[in-house]
Amino acid sequence: MSAKTPNPVDKYVGSRVRMRRIMLGLSQEKLGDALGLTFQQIQKYEKGTNRIGASRLHQIADILQVPVSFLFEGGPTNSTSVEGLGEAPSPAYVSDFLATSEGLALTRAFTKITDAKLRRSIVDLVEQIAGTQNPS
Secondary structure, eight states: OOOOOOOHHHHHHHHHHHHHHHHTTOOHHHHHHHHTOOHHHHHHHHHTSSOOOHHHHHHHHHHTTSOGGGGTTTOOOOSOOOTTSSOOOOOHHHHHHHTSHHHHHHHHHHHTOOOHHHHHHHHHHHHHHHHHHSOO
16 A cells, blocks of 8 residues: 655645745744644645644744745645636746745845846846756
């Protein structure tokens, strides 16, 4: 018998918890302490192995200083959307990128650059490098 695979929504919410925790510079241990849990339990939440209950999700959102909805933004959905309601979710690659330590580090550093022309030059440079890596 194979192990049960995590629900995509649970994995996504866990990855958002991880991303926000890292953005705030919190360790799994510190988040666990604030919740009265072990860092291993936080690991399971972040991997989507264990589901996060509603009250715990609310606690986590408070500690991470975000609304609960932040943890679901851009995530997988099985429902059909009604035209004109809500915003289009961010592409999954954006969330995936921000969930990595490199993505967060790059985003933090990039947002500290105040010169708009310099930021544009950096974007142009990265696009050129990406173009040489993946010729179309």
